Amino acid sequence: MIKIENIHKSFNGRAVLKDVSGTFEKGKTNLIIGASGTGKSVLLKCIVGLIQPDTGAVLYHDRDFTRADRDLQREIRREIGMLFQGGALFDSKTVEENVMFPLEMLAPQMSRSEKVDRVQFCLQRVGLEQAAKRMPSEISGGMKKRVGIARAIVMNSRYLFCDEPNSGLDPLTSIKIDNLIQEITQEYDITTVVVTHDMNSVMEIGQYIMFIHEGQKLWEGSNDGIMQAKVKELNDFVFCNKLLREIKNG
Ligand SMILES: Nc1ncnc2c1ncn2[C@@H]1O[C@H](COP(=O)(O)OP(=O)(O)O)[C@@H](O)[C@H]1O
Numbered sequence: 268m269i270k271i272e273n274i275h276k277s278f279n280g281r282a283v284l285k286d287v288s289g290t291f292e293k294g295k296t297n298l299i300i301g302a303s304g305t306g307k308s309v310l311l312k313c314i315v316g317l318i319q320p321d322t323g324a325v326l327y328h329d330r331d332f333t334r335a336d337r338d339l340q341r342e343i344r345r346e347i348g349m350l351f352q353g354g355a356l357f358d359s360k361t362v363e364e365n366v367m368f369p370l371e372m373l374a375p376q377m378s379r380s381e382k383v384d385r386v387q388f389c390l391q392r393v394g395l396e397q398a399a400k401r402m403p404s405e406i407s408g409g410m411k412k413r414v415g416i417a418r419a420i421v422m423n424s425r426y427l428f429c430d431e432p433n434s435g436l437d438p439l440t441s442i443k444i445d446n447l448i449q450e451i452t453q454e455y456d457i458t459t460v461v462v463t464h465d466m467n468s469v470m471e472i473g474q475y476i477m478f479i480h481e482g483q484k485l486w487e488g489s490n491d492g493i494m495q496a497k498v499k500e501l502n503d504f505v506f507c508n509k510l511l512r513e514i515k516n517g
């Protein structure tokens with residue numbers, strides 16, 4: 268479980284996050300949603316420690332990450348897996364070398380054969396065992412995301428973060444990636460936080476949803492309740508799609 272409490276962040280005097288609080292539970296796919304430019308990625312970066320919030324706290328299973336000493340920070344960082352926007356694979360490394368990378372950096376206690384086994388297990392889990400020797404330039408966009416997911420879980424992460432995991436993917440591949448993220452979350456009982464502006468993802472995997480508008484949390488709930496929510500900004504976001512408007516109006 269991750270708790271965020273009263274997060275504020277300004278850049279050059281402009282408030283980008285205003286008093287954002289919430290709880291992301293273990294074993295659930297937690298979504299941070301909202302329009303572009305509204306502060307989702309900045310919030311995610313505050314949570315994982317890539318940006319220091321001006322005030323507020325981020326608690327990983329009651330361990331205060333924002334005020335942690337060096338050792339605790341390192342401990343928590345090792346438990347975090349991240350799927351970056353665009354995949355962020357090393358172009359000059361094969362698929363399996365990309366997945367191996369965190370182990371090479373962070374797992375000196377593991378033997379070579381343990382690492383190889385772990386990489387193979389993770390590639391199998393995301394359905395890529397056949398592509399282990401290929402280069403990123405030789406695989407599709409959806410496969411690149413799978414590599415990113417395998418790399419994010421290779422360290423046995425307790426926390427998984429994904430920033431716009433569907434960017435650049437067609438709708439069907441997007442749903443497959445969403446479902447894979449949800450399956451992994453439940454299978455390994457980890458805490459997953461996904462940033463997205465994709466309504467398909469919201470309806471598909473939104474077990475907890477935090478809606479951000481201009482740096483503020485205006486609504487939280489689940490995909491079951493989002494269609495009935497009474498928040499204008501959220502409605503504008505959800506029903507910007509003609510199909511959903513027609514469904515709503517019956
Ligand atoms: N490092 C930064 N310095 C200054 N402004 C930033 C920085 N990062 C993000 N911003 C601004 O914060 C706002 C929110 O950005 P972001 O969180 O990336 O939006 P999104 O919801 O699309 O992910 C934007 O106006 C963006 O320009």
Ligand SMILES: [Mg+2]
Binds near residue numbers: 307308309
């Ligand atoms: Mg973003």
